[in-house]
Amino acid sequence: MVGSVVFKLVLTLVLFTVQVLCVKKPAEILIGRLIHWIHDRLQHHSVARYGYPVELHKVTTQDDYILSLVRIPGKSDKPPVLMVHGLLSSSIDWTVQGPDKSIAFIAADEGYDVWMGNVRGNTFSKEHKTFSSRDKEFWQFSFHEIGLYDLPAMVDYIRSNTSSDTVHYVGHSQGGTVFLVMASMRPDYNRKFASVHLMAPAAYIYHATSPAVDFASRIDELEMFAKLTRSYEIGGRGPGSSVDLVYVGHKTGLVPTSLVLTNIWYLVGVHDSINRTVLGEILANTPAGCSVYQLLHYGQNYLAKSFQMYDYGPVRNIERYGTKIPPEYPLHNVTAPIMLYYSAGDNFVPPEDVEELADQLPNVVHKHLIGLRKWNHIDYLFDVCFIRHQVL
Numbered sequence: 605m606v607g608s609v610v611f612k613l614v615l616t617l618v619l620f621t622v623q624v625l626c627v628k629k630p631a632e633i634l635i636g637r638l639i640h641w642i643h644d645r646l647q648h649h650s651v652a653r654y655g656y657p658v659e660l661h662k663v664t665t666q667d668d669y670i671l672s673l674v675r676i677p678g679k680s681d682k683p684p685v686l687m688v689h690g691l692l693s694s695s696i697d698w699t700v701q702g703p704d705k706s707i708a709f710i711a712a713d714e715g716y717d718v719w720m721g722n723v724r725g726n727t728f729s730k731e732h733k734t735f736s737s738r739d740k741e742f743w744q745f746s747f748h749e750i751g752l753y754d755l756p757a758m759v760d761y762i763r764s765n766t767s768s769d770t771v772h773y774v775g776h777s778q779g780g781t782v783f784l785v786m787a788s789m790r791p792d793y794n795r796k797f798a799s800v801h802l803m804a805p806a807a808y809i810y811h812a813t814s815p816a817v818d819f820a821s822r823i824d825e826l827e828m829f830a831k832l833t834r835s836y837e838i839g840g841r842g843p844g845s846s847v848d849l850v851y852v853g854h855k856t857g858l859v860p861t862s863l864v865l866t867n868i869w870y871l872v873g874v875h876d877s878i879n880r881t882v883l884g885e886i887l888a889n890t891p892a893g894c895s896v897y898q899l900l901h902y903g904q905n906y907l908a909k910s911f912q913m914y915d916y917g918p919v920r921n922i923e924r925y926g927t928k929i930p931p932e933y934p935l936h937n938v939t940a941p942i943m944l945y946y947s948a949g950d951n952f953v954p955p956e957d958v959e960e961l962a963d964q965l966p967n968v969v970h971k972h973l974i975g976l977r978k979w980n981h982i983d984y985l986f987d988v989c990f991i992r993h994q995v996l
């Protein structure tokens with residue numbers, strides 16, 4: 605009797621599973637939903653909401669990741685600008701403050717053709733020709749591969765789509781890291797940039813005091829945790845994800861604003877710049893997910909006091925690099941004209957580290973220490989009043 609009930613249950617489950625699998629392969633269902641969701645978000649995306657034209661472009665990398673580029677087409681014949689977000693962020697953070705207060709809108713108002721990248725693994729770039737983002741294989745990358753494959757794919761796409769020889773580049777934090785990876789490892793790309801603006805670029809980070817860097821430098825524990833839980837994605841979105849719980853908790857009033865802000869400041873540096881009205885929208889999209897290997901790579905560089913390639917351990921390093929210790933990125937190959945923006949209140953990428961970077965780069969045309977206020981690591985995106993005067 606009990607046996608037959610259990611059997612029926614099992615059969616029902618099996619039939620249900622088969623039915624789901626046969627109607628459509630799960631990967632297709634997932635991708636279909638994701639695309640639908642992206643379009644939905646774009647509709648409500650601050651760009652469209654404020655009456656600016658917006659386009660979504662898909663770019664495929666050499667290693668088959670499919671990335672979303674969001675464009676606010678230019679109103680004049682000024683050259684295109686590519687903006688690349690930081691770790692755990694997305695194109696949305698360039699616009700979330702609305703017109704006059706977000707770099708993307710300010711640049712668009714000035715007539716620039718604005719392109720905002722989304723690097724592999726974030727909410728808007730989770731497609732791959734072969735892998736689903738639920739596969740372990742999908743997440744085998746750090747900022748190294750983003751610099752080596754994502755940026756070149758974006759730049760080449762923009763150049764061909766706009767018939768402009770060069771683009772301007774704006775990168776925040778990891779957006780700076782990946783530029784330096786690309787320009788040092790694939791030096792041919794330097795000539796494709798008219799100017800390069802790196803805000804709080806995370807190359808050397810060994811003076812960092814942020815608890816987040818400390819967390820990333822617990823390499824063995826993090827790696828073991830990822831392997832045991834099979835979670836290679838960190839801070840990703842989706843129903844039931846921990847970051848969505850915070851977002852909904854805040855939206856419903858369960859999680860007070862002050863608690864959210866205290867935690868943000870704890871991680872990025874204390875400077876109260878975030879507009880309380882906009883905080884909910886920031887949380888709706890940020891964090892936007894990354895691979896655990898991005899964190900590990902930063903953690904390794906923090907401990908090594910170096911800006912170097914991924915450390916796979918002595919044996920695999922010898923196979924890959926010919927040396928036990930990973931080589932440093934050859935920064936002397938970065939010949940594009942670089943402008944550096946940094947701040948004393950930034951506990952991720954403090955001034956000492958940016959100054960060391962400046963010493964290694966052969967073509968720094970401008971260094972801008974943001975002096976008037978103690979900007980933290982994310983004020984480049986969210987400090988409403990200051991952006992126009994300080995950065996552009």
Ligand SMILES: *[C@@H]1O[C@H](CO)[C@@H](O)[C@H](O)[C@H]1NC(C)=O
Pocket residue numbers: 661764765766767
């Ligand atoms: C740019 O991309 C869009 C979208 O794919 C396409 O419609 C347009 O023709 C492209 N323009 C050029 C000049 O390649």
Ligand SMILES: *[C@@H]1O[C@H](CO)[C@@H](O)[C@H](O)[C@H]1NC(C)=O
Pocket residue numbers: 788789790791934936937
């Ligand atoms: C970087 O520049 C050096 C010359 O200084 C060159 O030998 C090397 O091949 C370059 N690196 C790459 C990855 O092209």
Ligand SMILES: *[C@@H]1O[C@H](CO)[C@@H](O)[C@H](O)[C@H]1NC(C)=O
Pocket residue numbers: 701702879880881882988
């Ligand atoms: C905060 O954001 C709201 C909504 O966008 C806006 O109306 C308000 O002026 C902003 N406050 C400041 C100080 O910019």
